[in-house]
Amino acid sequence: EVQLVESGGGLVKPGGSLRLSCVASGFTFSNYTMNWVRQAPGKGLEWVSYISSTATYVDYADSVKGRFTISRDNAKKSLYLQMNNLKAEDTAVYYCVRERILWFEDLLSGAVFDPWGQGTLVTVSS
Amino acid sequence: DIVMTQSPESLAVSLGERATINCKSSQSVLYSSNSKNFLAWFQQKPGQPPKLLIYWASARESGVPERFSGSGSGTDFTLTINSLQAEDVAVYYCQQYYSTPQTFGQGTKVELK
Numbered sequence: 001e002v003q004l005v006e007s008g009g010g011l012v013k014p015g016g017s018l019r020l021s022c023v024a025s026g027f028t029f030s031n032y033t034m035n036w037v038r039q040a041p042g043k044g045l046e047w048v049s050y051i052s053s054t055a056t057y058v059d060y061a062d063s064v065k066g067r068f069t070i071s072r073d074n075a076k077k078s079l080y081l082q083m084n085n086l087k088a089e090d091t092a093v094y095y096c097v098r099e100r101i102l103w104f105e106d107l108l109s110g111a112v113f114d115p116w117g118q119g120t121l122v123t124v125s126s
Numbered sequence: 127d128i129v130m131t132q133s134p135e136s137l138a139v140s141l142g143e144r145a146t147i148n149c150k151s152s153q154s155v156l157y158s159s160n161s162k163n164f165l166a167w168f169q170q171k172p173g174q175p176p177k178l179l180i181y182w183a184s185a186r187e188s189g190v191p192e193r194f195s196g197s198g199s200g201t202d203f204t205l206t207i208n209s210l211q212a213e214d215v216a217v218y219y220c221q222q223y224y225s226t227p228q229t230f231g232q233g234t235k236v237e238l239k
Contacts, residue, residue, distance in 0.1 A: 044219065044230055044232045044233045045176065045219055045221075045233075046230070047228050047229070047230075059227075061227055095175055102181060102182070104160050104182075105160070109162050110164045110182070110224075112166050113166070113176075113178065113228070114178040115175075115178075116175035117175065118175055119175055
């Protein structure tokens, strides 16, 4: 069974730091691009960051660029999100999400977010 | 960034009736090379992560009941839930994966009437 388990969330003061982790199982982690997606309480979904399978490529939402750093350790089947200079608006459940490539007639035809971890709650408050 | 707009924000449907959710993208998500729309639908129940229902706008994910169907192309899409069941009460999101950043609609809450 494919599984993603996040940890590391908690209560942190504005300006503080937190490191989220996600451990994968049930699939060959090193073959997949991974993402972080967040959801503020009672709100919608916001993509935060992605990292390619070999960590060659990364990207961030403008809202976190310069403050968050995504990384991975394929030997440990783990994904990380280092969050610095946290703001109240970063308060959210953070989901670890695998990117599954879609194939159509042997051609790469997009990639969908599947599956999602259960999420870890980050609360930024004084 | 591609902006995804869903309507309505919420709807109440009786058991066994049909629910229809609309999603509009600010630009086309049709990939001309293979004529696939890079549009997905997710279901999120309270306290759970989102679950993929539909991809390529109309392809049902394995294990998803046949009462869920997706349609549309280009910029206008629809998720239809035929014969609504109690377990379908959830928030539904559309998402485009045509370009980075992948963006989501604001969600549509489906409740029982």
